Amino acid sequence: MTTQSHLAHRFQTLIVGSGPAGIAAATCAAEAGHRVGIIDDNPNPGGQIWRSLRGQSTPDTSHGDGASEWYRRLTATSATRLQGWSVFDQPEAGIVRAERQGGTVHLHYDNLIIATGARERFLPFPGWTLPNVMGVGAIQAMVKGGLPVAGKRIVLAGSGPLLLAVAATLRAAEAIVVCICEQASLRQLAPFALGLAADPAKIMQGLRYKAATLDVPFHTSAWPVEADGDGILRSVTILHHGEKQQISCDYLACGFHLVPNTELAAMLGCRIEADNVAVDELQRTSISNIFCAGEPTGIGGLELSLIEGQIAGLAGAGQDKEARLLLDKKRRASHFADRLAAAFALRSELKELPQETTLVCRCEDVPYGSLKQHHSWRAAKLHTRCGMGPCQGRICGTATHFLLGWNADSVRPPLLPVRIASLASLEAPLNSATSNTQETP
Amino acid sequence: MSEQMRPEQIQITIDQQSITVAAGSTVAVAIALAGLNCRTSVTGEPRGPLCAMGICFECRATVNGIAHSRTCQLLCEPAMDIRTQ
């Protein structure tokens, strides 16, 4: 079946994900002369950190972290940009399928660069299913998506540098950030915070210092043990140095650092090692024409994502020499990533957070008590329905990996729920897509 | 509402109630602004967005007749018909 619409979607390099890593990869591959496509499931480009502000269709360039420069470079190329499309399947080698509001496309590639980023890790605790308890990155995304938070009391909790970045966003939106609760201990964090002095361009500028300039109390060794409310959040109980404190609030934003989105890579058969996509120094996965850049290779932050994206884009376009010039920078940035991982390693007390009746699987409402009786993810899934809902275990599988040491199933298509028609490949041409597809001819 | 509708405002319907939101707002935000929850869980709990990035499916609602749409990934469009689930 070689229809014209098929021909229009052949790329020498196809990038999945238009966060920093994907944008850098697309830019470099296109500048090197490749016919490039970049596809992403958000309405607008930018990924997580550069997520666009409400009403804008370009990445958030307000942080002076290179977003505007990268986006200018990308848009100067002839790369085809597809926003709002979720890649869900690879019907045969060299072709991926994506869906958008019911329409389907087939995209042929010579090289594929996986830049699918990371998601937040959520851990269950009593009350975490109440409306207005959400992720840390989530509240940031909601604010960028138009949620007014001026005057709202917000508690930020969990772990990771995101807590401070989001506190800044929320303060700028005139929210009252009641406090930040970081589960890691000060001792654990200190080497990381000190190390930042030598890495001035990093995503965070020092922990307590930054919190102080934001005028927000920053607690270490603190985490939420219970959220309360009557159909909606009213308060959260924080355990801080062994003492419980109940804080009334409108929102609890809680996420325990990040986990890489490795599902697409896994579905394509790329080797996964220690929860990350395994790559060589030029970002090549175990499959010869598939590259991976950014968070799926390990949580490393913005700078490493940009470097990996450039390397993948260049190497994919055959410019290995140019790619290698970036290896020193990459090495330095990955030292930072290692320190990041050590600083925000989760304490084992968090495994005690869920009680018997605390729901772990939010799609199927499966409580912790009924999961614990089983010896593996598969047994629990078959007998309790845990992980059988639409999130396909992305949330509960990540939680039980930490809580019970379980490993989720192998990944099979579809990567996420899609219309049945999309599985039968009842194709819709690209140009039938609605308003915010950006396409160059 | 005597004030004239500004062009950057759009009108949508949520559970048959007409509301006005700033253009570019996500549907998940619009549902929150309407004071509603996106969905009721399989055991009857109210739920709202958890991840706001298309992963968790907690923000599902019926949008223009399509059930189980992830509202955090959708921008409001004029005359959109949204029904919480």
Place this chain on the structure above:
Amino acid sequence: MTTSYDAVILGAGIVGAACALECARAGMRVAIVERDTIGSGATAAGMGHVVAMDDSPAQLALTGYSRSLWTRLSPELPASVEYHACGTIWVARDEEEMDEVHRKLAYYTAEGIEAEVLDSNALAEAEPNLARPLAGGLLVPHDAVLYPPCAAGYLVEQAQRHGATLLLGHTVISAAHGQVTLKDGTALQAKIIVNATGSLAPALTPGLQVKPRKGHLIITDRYPGYLHHQLVELGYLKSAHSSTGDSVAFNVQPRKTGQLLIGSSRQFDSDSEDTSVDHKIVAAMIERAALYMPGLPSLSALRIWSGFRAATPDKLPLIGPTEDPTVFLATGHEGLGITTSLGTARLLADHLLSRPTTIPLAPYLPSRLPSSYLSDEAIHV
């Protein structure tokens, strides 16, 4: 660990689970050995349609008998088994298929299985989401659906109540002459060994004429009220009949959760552990289903999976003794093992205990088939 039993059941799929319960209830000392977890084989992949099926008189006898055992058991099943007597509608597209409806009605009625003809309007009323017009259908009201892994779990639990021992995470590497050897070297002595390892049974009892037959299913998100009965196209029998080649048929099931389970495909596959999704077959299934339910393609699909039916040349299971006087079979249930698990277990226990059987065992005895392994060509005859 005790290493001596009256009966050791190999495999905790729904068939092994049912056999364990029958044996334990009869007072035998029983062990069940399972390499993975309860119901993790075909039982996890199956649709869970408890159906009276008239492919042959022997098949109707076993499915009808088994179905009545499920009906009797249903009041005590826990909610997790999702037992739901929703009934089946065999859907006829044209007048030719309506003739088949009437033939089927006569046959079912003669066997004491209640059934009722629906004309075109009655069908549309019963299932408003079906395409229109269709010629009609045959409603079989006492067919049911259930969730097989939890059903197997319940049967094992009951067996344990009667003293059975469950050995999970143990792979059997050999089973003959009264001895079952596990991968870790443990040897279990057994007066009776029941090979209930489904499509993998020939690995432990060489020479069995059992071949894996791959099937795919698609599950949707929840759409309560969308569908009320299990719907099967009458052409299904043609698909299930063919012993060669790939086939698909319209077969859709309402789950108690409001989800829809969409089947079904049949493929002979050489590698019985390759569960990867075959895109062409899935597309064919969807196109077939869309002919009958035009709205189906716009629903949201959560997941696709595949599993293996244990197929025999004459489409009947293997129940009963082998040449090794200690080894008995309970396998080869193809696409009906959820339904026929209870009948199989009862027949086998009756045979082991020399009790009279409710229906004749003869059609299912392994000895009906030559014991040598037949080549593909031979099976196609």
